[in-house]
């Protein structure tokens with residue numbers, strides 16, 4: 261797909277913002293037109309280096325360019341069957357559907373259902389499959405894991421309130437599940453297993469092919485939240501026997517507010533109870549007029565990820581390792597959270613800095629680097645990360661953790677600058693810490709404690 265008529269007309273359309281733009285428009289404009297790697301000024305304020313790609317990614321300029329005509333000239337409703345405006349929008353949507361299907365190695369484009377994002381995809385997959393199974397008296401038990409994203413955890417909790425039984429698998433110190441525990445958890449009431457590809461906090465990758473082999477053999481459906489991993493590591497719904505898979509455009513350099521659910525159509529044919537009633541769009545699984553510009557952007561983002569993802573992953577992995585090596589060489593008492601390669605997301609570095617308060621570290625670094633102290637969805641709360649806690653990390657060490665998310669637009673110069681600053685700030689915070697003083701004197705009251 262790509263270069264639909266839209267791409268060719270994009271440059272003409274880009275000028276349509278008009279004279280005398282507001283500060284907001286000016287800012288959007290500079291973001292759109294910057295093909296380089298840095299946008300240092302935002303409303304006149306110097307911004308920190310962005311290393312939070314698990315939370316969201318910057319839209320690739322090629323994606324923005326492809327989207328623009330679909331706000332203006334190509335404004336049709338993809339569901340309008342009676343005129344050229346609708347046909348053109350539908351054609352663009354189907355092109356995007358084909359690209360998302362290829363990214364996941366789906367057998368048919370019809371297996372892709374567009375949604376508003378992965379939260380919706382996770383809800384539709386899990387509630388949709390579980391509720392249908394119960395309606396058809398096939399079972400009422402779901403298996404998932406304690407370190408899944410909240411979009412899966414809270415959906416499963418909702419099912420528990422509706423009377424479903426949920427088994428919450430434990431993880432080891434690196435965030436890995438035990439396949440024997442998975443086998444043991446599946447019983448004759450089990451209808452669905454939901455396990456993610458790569459963890460959004462610690463980057464640990466689950467052995468999806470092994471999980472798929474187990475679920476296939478036991479005749480239960482397998483949903484995989486592939487949001488963080490798709491395009492960055494091997495993921496093939498056919499080869500791995502995945503029946504349902506969630507993806508989101510804004511995690512792969514596409515726009516926010518659009519995602520997809522892969523729904524297998526053969527061997528077995530998966531059916532779901534829809535979350536929304538309405539016009540019957542997306543083959544009845546997700547009613548609602550499609551956001552055509554966003555869908556088009558998703559398609560281009562998926563295409564770029566499929567073509568460039570493997571090479572990009574190696575480049576990003578090297579940068580991530582450079583950051584890791586510098587931090588571990590220049591600072592003592594650090595702990596890497598999560599698994600090692602090849603079972604780690606290439607752009608993820610999650611480190612606990614002992615003897616430093618996480619909040620103080622975040623404050624010290626806020627002008628230097630944009631990172632997260634956990635999942636973007638939970639960092640607003642002061643609770644230690646439930647993912648780190650499930651891995652047996654102590655409360656203090658969980659609070660003292662930072663998640664660096666490197667990606668397509670990260671440069672070596674940025675890595676070096678972030679490493680310099682993190683080392684400097686951590687050393688300074690420790691100099692002021694009475695606990696660090698005690699440790700220097702050979703006493704350790706707190707930080708060496710276990711979970």
Ligand code: PLP
Nearest residue numbers: 377378379409411460485487508
């Ligand atoms: N699943 C995972 C693993 C995620 O990291 C996220 C976002 O952080 C989501 C689901 C939710 O995605 P969305 O923002 O598209 O709703």
